[in-house]
Amino acid sequence: MQLGMIGLGRMGANIVRRIVRDGHTAVGYSRHEEQIKEFTEELGDGFSGATDYKSFVAQLETPRIVWVMIPAGATGAVIDEVAELLEPGDIIIDGGNSRYHEDVKRAKALAPKGIHYLDIGTSGGVWGLERGYCLMVGGEKETVAHIEPLLRSIAPGVDAAERTPGRTGEPSPSEQGYLHCGPAGAGHFVKMVHNGIEYGAMAAYAEGMNILAKANIGKHLDDEHSAEVTPLENPEYYQYDIDVPEVTEVWRRGSVVASWLLDLTAAALHADPELSSFGGRVSDSGEGRWTIHAAIDEGVPAPVLSAALYQRFSSRGEALYADKVLSAMRKAFGGHNELPGK
Amino acid sequence: MQLGMIGLGRMGANIVRRIVRDGHTAVGYSRHEEQIKEFTEELGDGFSGATDYKSFVAQLETPRIVWVMIPAGATGAVIDEVAELLEPGDIIIDGGNSRYHEDVKRAKALAPKGIHYLDIGTSGGVWGLERGYCLMVGGEKETVAHIEPLLRSIAPGVDAAERTPGRTGEPSPSEQGYLHCGPAGAGHFVKMVHNGIEYGAMAAYAEGMNILAKANIGKHLDDEHSAEVTPLENPEYYQYDIDVPEVTEVWRRGSVVASWLLDLTAAALHADPELSSFGGRVSDSGEGRWTIHAAIDEGVPAPVLSAALYQRFSSRGEALYADKVLSAMRKAFGGHNELPGK
Amino acid sequence: MQLGMIGLGRMGANIVRRIVRDGHTAVGYSRHEEQIKEFTEELGDGFSGATDYKSFVAQLETPRIVWVMIPAGATGAVIDEVAELLEPGDIIIDGGNSRYHEDVKRAKALAPKGIHYLDIGTSGGVWGLERGYCLMVGGEKETVAHIEPLLRSIAPGVDAAERTPGRTGEPSPSEQGYLHCGPAGAGHFVKMVHNGIEYGAMAAYAEGMNILAKANIGKHLDDEHSAEVTPLENPEYYQYDIDVPEVTEVWRRGSVVASWLLDLTAAALHADPELSSFGGRVSDSGEGRWTIHAAIDEGVPAPVLSAALYQRFSSRGEALYADKVLSAMRKAFGGHNELPGK
């Protein structure tokens, strides 16, 4: 099968590598002639490239399959431009991190032209080439079915994990690492929630590790902060100098919290035990926020996922005004003068 | 009636002033001769003082009433020392901010000596002289009844608020501003929860005001933070330059969130509209923490009160290690490099 | 001055009463002839009514002032219909609980017709007639200035609270209980955040009161729940039978958490000490949700306000699926069989 890929950044490139490796062919679009050249050298016959959309589209067999893998902010404009060059029956895929609302609108806009639209939430990050990508797909059933040979090559495959007890026979798509989640937007919806969960799970580890890291607070009772808090009642219970990197390593085997995230965390802490290369400002991309928007629209309680998101906001100083208000109140009713700083 | 007061700091002093003003008399203990002199001048016949416990105790009529109003950390030792000088039937009151656990232990320790013990959670802060103190009392019924004349003078009195619809006749003690909450520790328990609620309510205002303060974020889309977050989807809805001090003022009349805390906040913001005298580090005293300990022991969900407490921890940088862990994880699976700083 | 009021429900009716009481006049629209008759009898010359929009508009002096005070869901259609009958220079006010997004759109849609639009967030609930309404106004400066005589009659007035220290001279609008918050939508934006804070403050009280109510858990150790939780380590600290209604009463005077909400809570608990008339399902209207949407869009941490909202979702059983997932996990890794029920 043949795939057209717009965007040869890390993820787009690795998707192309995985399908070519499996015997499919790819046509890549990049604005950078150099990049096309490199890919052609690397992938040989399986790959051809273009630096303008016309030539790109011309190299694709019909029905064309065009996968757009670029930053979410730019995706809409590119799809609009390329769609102008496509014909009824062609397929456009947004494999990036668009909000699923966009998919609902785009599918509707493209339908009258006979162009099929799929949204594919793609998880795997920098590890996808080796590990395969987890693919969450939204769109019409037939269109998804049509591109399944490609999905199978991009996804990890059933051997990437032990089979779930009770699942036998021919592995289902979900067991191979891709899933048709529903109509337009369903793929990005499921990917969005995936990331929301990711935020929550990350925060669970991070909070726990912080508790471990401060388990020796009973040894440091007269430090600078003492004026700000009540004295610790039971310092004898906080005398532990826990080796947090070692703890993350031991939890990787046999514990309930073993996970791929923990594997990565153990590796990161082994390489930088003091986490000295990080400053503590944590970014957030759209998915974590959209997950909470969805929870609220649905009336579903999401206290853990929200707390995880807010901690990221807070890490960037976004609580500062609120904190000053608290200090002002404390001074007003109690005469407390907060220590300066921050 | 006569009250012995150990500790003539702001709260102890104002309690003495309120009772003397009402015709009671007071004996004050202070290590500082100067302070005793000042009080004697200010209060005249109603007051006498001592700089050692023996003389303090000797000036008290039996059954003696000794109110200890000093920092929680020092209270235990002082009570132990004074109790040695007291006689069966005398009364010791801890009016400070001890954890109620201490009251349970102290009442038990003093009982064999025939000394009665009361714990009185005292709210009112720097405004108590003028506004009266809200008194939450724990201990034996008879002992509480015995000191009621003093409680009535210290508490705000029924006129401090409109009577609750349905309450008629002789005002109850609770309407006068003091309440016998239960046996030893009950006073400090109720005061502890009072402060827990205070944290939560303060945080509710502070978060809301932060949302108001950032309502113009749609005007500042290309600022420094842009690399850390997904672009705002609807900047047209965030174009408001809200005058937060004015908003707190307007809410004081007719709104659902009118409160004494809001009165103070409006005053603080009127005096310092930019809150420029505050650095954003918010202290926490024991009560907020103990409230959560109690909620967890009881199995009662307290997500709001906990979130309020954690925000204070966070304001002091206590999430930093956790934040670095998050950044390390993000780099490990997504190749994201967080911006330095904080 | 003359006000046209569409919607004579509790709030619309009481606004009309307040302005007529102050010497203004009102034209009321209601579909119910009967209601118009009653109002005419009650208010005399100050009031006239109509049961169709044409007659309603015809009775208004130009520039007409039309206040729409109906459920948010119906407001848009009514405004569209009435706007057809208005002339350039007329003013439409949405005093209901619309999301501020609607205001931004409506103001833009009405501008070409020369119709001025104001959004007025109106707080005061069932108490507004007596207590006055807190008014948060969005729109053009001149339009707001034009209707100020009406706002002054509807708002509580400066005497409704003690003046904030430092504020002297002629009371500002905010001190009288109304505030021009900014352009279209700003009024509903501030009202939205007001309600968000209200959710948070309510939850703070409710959680604290729950902790008080369960302070006797140490007396009931062998009850039905014992199989579900670890035994209480220190039952001696949970032996208090706290009279929660009395506690809310005592906090009304002199405490830091005194507030109008607490006044109401004390009254409700005095009338129904066991809260037996309530089943525990708590509704939420739009504002609490929109506040969180705004916080997330702005990147502002709002853990307290969110937790308060989620608790309402949870009270209606919306966490059930998540809870079942937790039970399934616990069984899978630990062999735990949860008790049935709920």
Next chain:
Amino acid sequence: MQLGMIGLGRMGANIVRRIVRDGHTAVGYSRHEEQIKEFTEELGDGFSGATDYKSFVAQLETPRIVWVMIPAGATGAVIDEVAELLEPGDIIIDGGNSRYHEDVKRAKALAPKGIHYLDIGTSGGVWGLERGYCLMVGGEKETVAHIEPLLRSIAPGVDAAERTPGRTGEPSPSEQGYLHCGPAGAGHFVKMVHNGIEYGAMAAYAEGMNILAKANIGKHLDDEHSAEVTPLENPEYYQYDIDVPEVTEVWRRGSVVASWLLDLTAAALHADPELSSFGGRVSDSGEGRWTIHAAIDEGVPAPVLSAALYQRFSSRGEALYADKVLSAMRKAFGGHNELPGK
């Protein structure tokens, strides 16, 4: 090496099986003659048993190693009783779920008798026999070193996971699945935090799955709840019937949230897609609570771990009183009558 095991429940039994399988021998204590017989048959020469402590102790070679693996509530009394029969140099291990405070006290109490004490937090649940147990050990270095041959047999071993990049040479103990975390109590401290993290991660999945499960709410707008909430603004975005069991399966391969918990969840949902065997009441054992107590003592923000714990409380109806208070407030200021039920 020889191990004495008190408590032949699932975990104790499987630990015995793992060491005997590796060539060690075990002496088991059980009150049930029958159980001893069964084990002797199953394990042959490697096992001998006793139904009284004297005989149990008599069968152990010195220095004796006594592992106590019984419910936390009973552990203290058993250790006291057995310690009476032991000699200087013997070792007692608490492998159960005691709070680490107990370990600090016990180690101190046993030291004068020359008895060494270890606390071993043991994770692995029902899967330990097959998967091995993750062991978090607290106590003196020499004592831990002495029993390492046993720990190696009980732990999963290095092959249970891919080695962390950067780790080479002889696998460290942490890589084999056991870790000496620090002095007495450190093992249970780390295990406690492990469980705290487990709560948070579980809740992250559960909340996310709840959001998926309700993604079709736009199809059900006029159901029973409609009176309790504001209408959904954008029903077109909530039209997805997500197959949650299939989503958990697809996430197992290539996604960021792949984990052992997810493996189990996928299996549980495959077996019972509607989760119909669960009622929604979620138990909590001590560790989740103790984790929060520790976080608060340390002043470390733990909003995610706390929210996870509170959701369990809430699932058991423990928010009911607070919810009623909210309803009472809503009625008092807004005249809202909540729907009955719950």
